[in-house]
Structure formats: structure tokens, C-alpha cells
Ligand code: NAD
């Protein structure tokens with residue numbers, strides 16, 4: 001799949017592609033040395049094996065890791081990795097390989113974008129979320145205590161390698177976080193993908209290769225199309241926020257106890273309900289969304305009782321938006337979005353309460 005950003009790059013999706021990685025990197029020659037960046041879990045589960053395989057093939061490669069988890073996504077980790085690279089003699093011709101979930105991709109991509117003013121990097125995402133979302137599009141960055149992803153860059157990888165065979169080791173709960181984003185792509189852009197998910201949810205939950213490859217490819221195609229049209233998030237790219245406006249607010253109001261995908265699942269139901277109240281869709285669409293999410297093991301109501309006042313406070317204080325009130329991404333059908341800057345606060349409150357806020 002081609003991502004037509006500047007510069008453009010390709011996403012390759014294939015089960016078992018990691019076995020041919022050494023040869024491919026040699027042929028493509030992204031750097032004369034490679035730095036495999038990963039987290040502590042992935043290092044133990046599979047990065048050491050990958051390292052050995054790459055070295056046996058004669059590729060000059062070092063491995064660097066940091067403790068797994070969102071708590072590592074900060075400047076201290078970036079500085080520590082950068083210093084280790086300098087000490088190991090990495091220069092402008094070195095390339096970074098981000099091997100892990102979204103946290104690894106965001107940290108490693110950010111480091112690549114600033115290390116000696118920018119070096120090449122490639123993405124090898126190993127969570128479903130990273131495969132369908134964070135590895136594509138070139139957003140990199142780290143968190144501050146004041147909020148998530150507040151420091152970062154737009155910096156495109158040279159190539160994205162997606163091997164869905166690695167998902168076999170991923171806990172089912174993590175798989176579901178990625179599936180929420182796949183449902184989102186169906187809702188915003190593809191009636192066909194949505195119907196495919198409705199028909200194949202069982203096989204997807206069993207991680208059967210064929211449907212897995214299909215939904216990953218369709219998701220990447222949609223994300224690639226959106227970011228090609230709007231690389232720096234000036235307009236269209238905001239459709240990717242479907243379900244995320246309230247989803248992020250739910251995450252924040254739960255003090256990040258609610259996992260992202262689950263918050264987004266309920267956030268999408270909220271967006272559908274708001275779309276209904278704005279006269280854009282019939283309740284039947286919301287029901288289909290709820291049924292699909294349920295069949296994928298995702299929630300359609302909040303499992304925690306979140307204070308509605310905190311949800312609304314968060315919505316009014318979006319650190320990255322200029323306005324005091326968010327532009328909601330709504331739908332007028334499955335696969336067709338509408339931006340609505342004028343959703344009344346009372347309507348949002350009502351919907352949040354219907355979904356379990358108090
Ligand atoms: P993550 O990277 O922390 O991975 C989740 C857990 O799974 C980690 O413990 C990791 O070690 C483990 N893991 C990874 N691959 C595995 C595998 N194959 N088998 C077993 N365990 C494995 O989290 P995530 O959910 O992948 O990503 C979340 C991050 O992505 C957030 O920081 C978010 O801000 C970011 N994100 C970025 C973008 C973007 O456009 N850059 C988009 C969406 C999300």
C-alpha cells in the first residue's frame with residue numbers, strides 16, 4: 001500500500017515477512033547501521049530472536065530497549081536512547097528500526113526525527129493498534145505530565161513492515177484495542193469494511209490469517225488515503241477523530257484506567273447517538289454499531305461510573321485545539337462523516353449520561 005505523503009513510502013503486509021527482513025533491508029539500504037528500538041516485553045518475546053536473525057544474515061545491527069508501557073513515553077527515554085546511540089557511534093547514515101507497539105513507534109520515530117537533525121527509520125508494528133493506526137501517518141512524539149503527545153513531530157518512516165503473525169503473542173485485550181480503530185475506519189470511510197467485520201467477527205477474534213490480513217490492509221488503505229490528503233492535520237485528517245472526542249474525555253475522566261480502544265468504542269456509540277439526535281441517522285445504524293462492537297468483545301457502555309462534569313471539563317479544555325468546544329465528527333451513514341462544531345453541550349451531557357456517566 002502506497003502512502004502518498006512527502007516523501008512517499010510503502011506499507012508491506014504479509015504473515016511471516018520478518019523472516020525475509022534482513023535481505024529486504026540489505027537490498028533497500030536505509031542505513032549502513034541499524035538500531036533496533038523496542039520495549040522490554042517485545043525484546044524478551046521476539047526482538048532478541050529478530051536481532052539474531054538479522055545478525056546472522058550479516059546486517060550490522062544493535063538493539064536498544066526501554067521499560068514497556070506508556071509511562072516510558074517521555075523525553076527522559078528519548079534522551080537515554082539518544083545517548084546510547086551516540087555512545088555506540090550512530091551517525092547520520094544510521095537507521096532506526098521501531099519494533100513494537102505504538103509506544104515504541106512514537107518514541108523511536110520521534111528520536112529518528114531529531115537525532116542529528118533526522119535519520120531514516122522504519123516501522124515494524126507488533127500490536128494490532130500499531131499495525132492499523134500508529135505506524136502509518138508519520139505522527140511521532142512523547143507525553144508530558146500535562147498531557148499526552150504534547151511534544152512531537154510529523155516525520156514519515158521509510159517503510160512499514162506489517163507481519164500479523166506476531167499478533168499470536170498479543171493478549172486478546174490488546175487485540176480488541178486495535179479492533180476498535182478498525183471499526184472506526186468502517187464507520188468513517190467504508191461501508192464495505194463495516195459489513196466485512198459484521199460477517200467475519202468470529203474468525204477475526206480467532207486471529208485467522210486471511211480476515212486479519214484483510215482488515216489490516218483495508219484499515220491501512222483508509223489511513224494512508226486520509227494522511228495522503230492531509231499530512232499535517234489541517235482538515236480531512238480530523239475524520240480519524242471519530243469516537244475519539246468523547247473517547248479521550250472518557251479516558252481522562254477515568255484517569256486513564258479505561259484502555260484507549262474501549263474508551264473509543266463507547267465514544268463511537270456516543271458519536272452515533274449524537275448523530276441520531278442531530279437528525280443525521282436512524283437508530284438502526286447505532287444498533288448495528290453496538291452489535292458489531294459487542295461481537296468483537298468491545299464495550300458499548302462505560303464500565304466505570306465517570307463524573308459527567310469531568311467529561312465536559314475535558315471537552316472544553318482540549319490543549320491542542322484553539323476553540324473552547326470541540327468539532328464533533330458525526331456520521332450521516334456508515335462510511336460517511338460530517339463535521340459538526342455546534343453540538344449543544346446539553347446534548348453531549350445527555351448522551352454521556354445514557355452511556356453510564358453520572
Ligand atoms: P504499547 O506499545 O504499549 O503496546 C502494548 C503492550 O503490548 C506493551 O506492553 C507491549 O510490550 C506489548 N506488545 C507489543 N507487541 C506485542 C506482541 N506482538 N505480543 C505480545 N505483547 C506485545 O501500546 P499500543 O497500544 O501498541 O500503542 C499505544 C500508543 O500508541 C499510545 O502511546 C498512543 O498515543 C500511540 N498512538 C500513536 C498514534 C500515531 O499516529 N502516532 C496513533 C494511535 C496511537
Ligand code: ZN
Pocket residue numbers: 133181244260264
Ligand atoms: Zn485511537
